[in-house]
Amino acid sequence: MRFTTSRTARGVAALSAALIAAVAVPSAASADDALDLETVEALPLASAPFSPRHCDADSDCVRGDAAVDEATGEARVLAAIGPSIRGEALDEEGLPLDGWAELYTWSGAYVDYVAVSDGVYTFDSTMTPAGDYKVLVYSDDETIASQWAAAPGSPMPARITVAFTDPAAVAAPDVELDDADATIWAYVTPKATWDTGTLCVAFYDAYTFESQSTADPVAIDCAAPGQALGLDRLDADGIYGMRVAKKALTTAAAWKSYGGDDYWYGNEDVIWDSSAVFLGGAGDWWLADAHFTDVDWTKSGFEAISWMVNWGYADGFADGTYRPRTSVNRAQMARFLYRYAVDYGDPTVETPLAPPFFDVPESASNYTPILWMTQSGLADGFPDGSYRPTSAVNRAQMARFLYRFAGEPAVDLPSKSPFTDVPTTASNYAAIVWMTEAGLADGFSDGTYRPTNPVNRSQMANFIYRYWSAR
Numbered sequence: 001m002r003f004t005t006s007r008t009a010r011g012v013a014a015l016s017a018a019l020i021a022a023v024a025v026p027s028a029a030s031a032d033d034a035l036d037l038e039t040v041e042a043l044p045l046a047s048a049p050f051s052p053r054h055c056d057a058d059s060d061c062v063r064g065d066a067a068v069d070e071a072t073g074e075a076r077v078l079a080a081i082g083p084s085i086r087g088e089a090l091d092e093e094g095l096p097l098d099g100w101a102e103l104y105t106w107s108g109a110y111v112d113y114v115a116v117s118d119g120v121y122t123f124d125s126t127m128t129p130a131g132d133y134k135v136l137v138y139s140d141d142e143t144i145a146s147q148w149a150a151a152p153g154s155p156m157p158a159r160i161t162v163a164f165t166d167p168a169a170v171a172a173p174d175v176e177l178d179d180a181d182a183t184i185w186a187y188v189t190p191k192a193t194w195d196t197g198t199l200c201v202a203f204y205d206a207y208t209f210e211s212q213s214t215a216d217p218v219a220i221d222c223a224a225p226g227q228a229l230g231l232d233r234l235d236a237d238g239i240y241g242m243r244v245a246k247k248a249l250t251t252a253a254a255w256k257s258y259g260g261d262d263y264w265y266g267n268e269d270v271i272w273d274s275s276a277v278f279l280g281g282a283g284d285w286w287l288a289d290a291h292f293t294d295v296d297w298t299k300s301g302f303e304a305i306s307w308m309v310n311w312g313y314a315d316g317f318a319d320g321t322y323r324p325r326t327s328v329n330r331a332q333m334a335r336f337l338y339r340y341a342v343d344y345g346d347p348t349v350e351t352p353l354a355p356p357f358f359d360v361p362e363s364a365s366n367y368t369p370i371l372w373m374t375q376s377g378l379a380d381g382f383p384d385g386s387y388r389p390t391s392a393v394n395r396a397q398m399a400r401f402l403y404r405f406a407g408e409p410a411v412d413l414p415s416k417s418p419f420t421d422v423p424t425t426a427s428n429y430a431a432i433v434w435m436t437e438a439g440l441a442d443g444f445s446d447g448t449y450r451p452t453n454p455v456n457r458s459q460m461a462n463f464i465y466r467y468w469s470a471r
Contacts, residue, residue: 085123085160087149087172089116089137092179096120099139106132106159107198108223122169133160136230137175145183145283147232148221149173155202156220156250157230182279183232187288187310188244190225191263192320196246198222201229202255206239206276216252217243228286236282241271244289265289266297292322299324301458304465313339314461324458331366331389333398334379336464337405338369347372357387364389378404395441396428396451398460402440402467403431411437419449426451440466 091097096119103111103123112127116137123135134157135149148157149172158173186201202217209215218240219231234240242265249255264274267289275297279285290309295302301324308314309322313336316322328336341347349372355362360370370387373379378401381387393401403409411434417424422432432449435441440463443449455463 084125084169085128085133085135085162085172086169087121087135087137087175088119089121089139089175089177090119091139091144091177094176097139097177099137099141102136102138103127104134104136106134108221108227108229128162130162133162134158135160135172137177139177141179143283144177144179145181145232145234146230147175147177147181147183148230149175150232155217155252156222159250178233180236180282181232182234182236182238182282183230183284184219184234184240184277184279185284185286186221186229186231186242187286187306188229189290189309190246191261191291192293192316192318194246194261197224198246198248199225199229200245200247200249201231202243202245202249203231203234203277204241204243204271205235206241206271209241209271212243212258212271213256215256217255220250220252220255222248222250234279236279238279240277240279241265241274242277242287242289243271244291263291266302267291267293268296290316290322292316292320294321295324295458299458301461304461305458307465307468308336308461311343313343313464314457322457324461325456327392327454327456328398328460329390329392330379330387331360331364331370333393333401333460334369334373334389335366336460337378337401338372340464340468341372341405347376350375357381357385359386360389373401376404392454393460394452394454395449396422396426396432398455398463399431399435399441399451400428402463403434406434406467409434419443419447421448422451435463438467438470440470 085103087101089097089099089101097116098118099116100113101116101121101123102113105111111133112123114121114123114127121137136146136157137149138144138146149160150156150158151173160170160172162170184203188199188201190196190199200220200222203219204212204215205218219234221229221231223229231242243255243262244264245255245258245260245262247258247260249258263269264271265277265287266273266275268274277287288303288306288310290306292305295305305314305322305324309316338347349368351371355367356374357370360367364370366389370379370389374381374387379387408430411430413424413430413433415424417429418433418436422429426432428451432441432451436443436449441449
């Protein structure tokens with residue numbers, strides 16, 4: 001299954017998605033064990049590289065120095081003078097390619113993009129004030145994975161430091177995109193106990209992994225919490241373990257010596273208990289992991305909850321839990337859908353002179369989402385002037401909210417209800433039929449829909465995630 005999302009919403013261009021395989025990492029490092037894993041479905045998405053090539057003598061560029069930072073071991077390119085960043089991008093045959101390059105701060109914030117034309121791109125001085133950057137290159141061929149500008153043999157993007165403001169340029173490492181490679185975009189959250197401005201992710205080859213003190217990561221990226229991390233130049237047929245740490249670990253040696261707090265994909269403490277990341281082919285893919293003590297990869301809602309939280313539609317609690325079995329109330333439902341609508345549009349809300357509901361004051365944290373829900377016709381208040389924000393949302397009401405949110409699409413209503421407890425005369429009949437036909441919800445094996453059952457936080461994440469996936 002593939003999805004798309006906008007670059008402006010996520011800060012990553014041409015982002016498509018599929019499902020990351022949820023499978024246990026093998027307890028031994030043999031290829032046979034890894035290949036015997038029973039995988040679930042794939043998650044796809046879809047980047048630029050490094051050799052110390054610099055602009056030639058006839059250009060307005062100056063030669064920068066490729067160096068290794070003695071303190072961290074990072075490969076860095078330091079501008080001798082000037083803020084512009086220029087680079088070259090080639091295909092797997094060494095020929096210039098067309099596409100685009102994206103500029104990110106070293107902490108992972110998207111800055112801007114420029115075209116790659118005939119293998120060359122330039123970020124001019126208006127885009128590159130003094131600071132540390134990294135560059136990602138895409139081909140116009142969306143089946144080819146993006147790639148960071150990186151030093152030869154380095155698993156980490158090159159850190160490009162712009163130190164002065166003179167009108168000159170430093171060359172980024174060359175990029176050579178390979179149509180057999182894959183890139184993973186990881187969206188991760190820190191543990192509730194972590195107070196950190198940096199998250200780092202490392203990918204390990206599950207076939208050869210023996211211990212974290214001896215295994216070299218094959219890909220590394222670091223960014224501020226809330227930013228996507230790009231792990232590139234991966235084997236499209238590989239199986240990987242993903243490790244998340246709260247410290248800036250930018251070299252293989254740093255990861256091997258690190259003994260601090262971390263977690264593995266699926267919210268496990270050791271790789272052997274975690275979920276493996278199985279790539280479904282070449283190109284860009286994504287996965288999400290929201291760390292909660294009460295949600296791990298073995299739970300049916302793990303993927304949807306991780307997506308909801310990393311996309312900013314839902315939050316966890318201060319104690320590090322998500323509380324997946326807690327019922328969703330009407331105020332929370334309004335917040336979930338309003339945040340989604342903000343991400344994919346511009347929801348209009350008119351602020352009235354006085355609150356329309358006596359039980360939703362202006363000071364309520366969900367005041368604006370509730371106004372939007374009712375003004376947009378997605379929800380109604382009650383005749384007594386209340387909204388009843390703390391009332392639980394049941395399966396029938398949830399169907400109606402999402403059906404209206406989708407614009408009440410046409411649906412062929414069967415003359416005989418598919419569910420024994422949902423008559424054709426029910427006010428939510430069309431919404432429930434649409435929900436099940438669209439694959440957003442299922443009935444039960446006894447032929448019921450159970451419309452009055454309350455919806456919990458895990459189920460709601462699944463419903464909204466399926467809605468997004470089916471767009």
